[in-house]
Amino acid sequence: xxxxxxxxxxxxxxxxxxxxxxxxxxxxxxxxxxxxxxxxxxxxxxxxxxxxxxxxxxxxxxxxxxxxxxxxxxxxxxxxxxxxxxxxxxxxxxxxxxxxxxxxxxxxx
Amino acid sequence: xxxxxxxxxxxxxxxxxxxxxxxxxxxxxxxxxxxxxxxxxxxxxxxxxxxxxxxxxxxxxxxxxxxxxxxxxxxxxxxxxxxxxxxxxxxxxxxxxxxxxxxxxxxxxxxxxxxxxxxxxxxxxxxxxxxxxxxxxxxxxxxxxxxxxxxxxxxxxxxxxxxxxxxxxxxxxxxxxxxxxxxxxxxxxx
Numbered sequence: 001x002x003x004x005x006x007x008x009x010x011x012x013x014x015x016x017x018x019x020x021x022x023x024x025x026x027x028x029x030x031x032x033x034x035x036x037x038x039x040x041x042x043x044x045x046x047x048x049x050x051x052x053x054x055x056x057x058x059x060x061x062x063x064x065x066x067x068x069x070x071x072x073x074x075x076x077x078x079x080x081x082x083x084x085x086x087x088x089x090x091x092x093x094x095x096x097x098x099x100x101x102x103x104x105x106x107x108x109x
Numbered sequence: 110x111x112x113x114x115x116x117x118x119x120x121x122x123x124x125x126x127x128x129x130x131x132x133x134x135x136x137x138x139x140x141x142x143x144x145x146x147x148x149x150x151x152x153x154x155x156x157x158x159x160x161x162x163x164x165x166x167x168x169x170x171x172x173x174x175x176x177x178x179x180x181x182x183x184x185x186x187x188x189x190x191x192x193x194x195x196x197x198x199x200x201x202x203x204x205x206x207x208x209x210x211x212x213x214x215x216x217x218x219x220x221x222x223x224x225x226x227x228x229x230x231x232x233x234x235x236x237x238x239x240x241x242x243x244x245x246x247x248x249x250x251x252x253x254x255x256x257x258x259x260x261x262x263x264x265x266x267x268x269x270x271x272x273x274x275x276x277x278x279x280x281x282x283x284x285x286x287x288x289x290x291x292x293x294x295x296x297x298x299x
Binding site: 047048 | 137139140172173176
């Protein structure tokens with residue numbers, strides 16, 4: 001679990017961007033999306049999602065805005081055009097990498 | 110309505126982080142807490158599980174601090190130190206700076222401010238759990254600009270000859286002025 005959490009940290013930015021691909025979400029929903037799609041192994045302490053989102057916002061990849069939801073103010077995050085471009089390029093390089101590693105690891109026929 | 114455990118945690122966030130970040134994290138913690146309440150947990154149990162899910166206060170504050178823009182800026186500016194220092198050392202030695210008409214008190218003042226600025230940047234760059242410390246970069250940045258500008262002005266007016274080493278040192282300092290000036294507005298906005 002700890003090793004998975006470490007491995008996840010290296011890809012956290014991309015995973016966060018991917019979780020916002022289909023529209024704005026607030027921090028808790030981002031975390032739920034990671035958990036739903038990645039399973040328990042991608043279960044980060046929820047609190048550490050917020051600093052990461054903030055850093056992405058400072059880098060101009062994500063836009064955050066306060067919105068009233070469920071009787072409370074929540075910060076909604078959405079991808080900026082730069083964030084979308086970054087996600088596309090991260091996704092392409094991950095696919096290349098994964099294809100290469102899979103080819104090496106599969107037993108030879 | 111809210112458990113004392115949650116109230117205490119939120120108070121801790123407000124104490125240790127700038128308001129906007131504390132608000133973001135607090136809203137996330139309340140979401141987590143409400144989720145556990147909705148799943149049928151009692152108030153105390155929901156609060157305990159929410160804090161376990163969310164991560165303890167030190168972890169969350171530490172993560173905000175580690176990713177603070179001030180900390181990154183301080184690291185960047187500190188990294189320019191050795192090169193800038195080496196260029197100026199070469200320039201001042203080859204130009205025999207000790208013969209320049211600059212009062213001793215002014216030299217001492219410059220050295221002292223430079224040392225304090227470097228220490229402030231070091232404190233911001235190495236902060237792990239105290240967010241406020243990363244804000245030192247915002248104070249140190251303008252002082253660093255002033256130091257670079259002073260060094261360039263003095264070198265251009267007091268040096269008897271404009272050597273190649275001096276030209277390099279001036280160029281390095283001016284580059285750093287530009288880099289620092291471009292970093293500062295981003296820090297101030299956060």
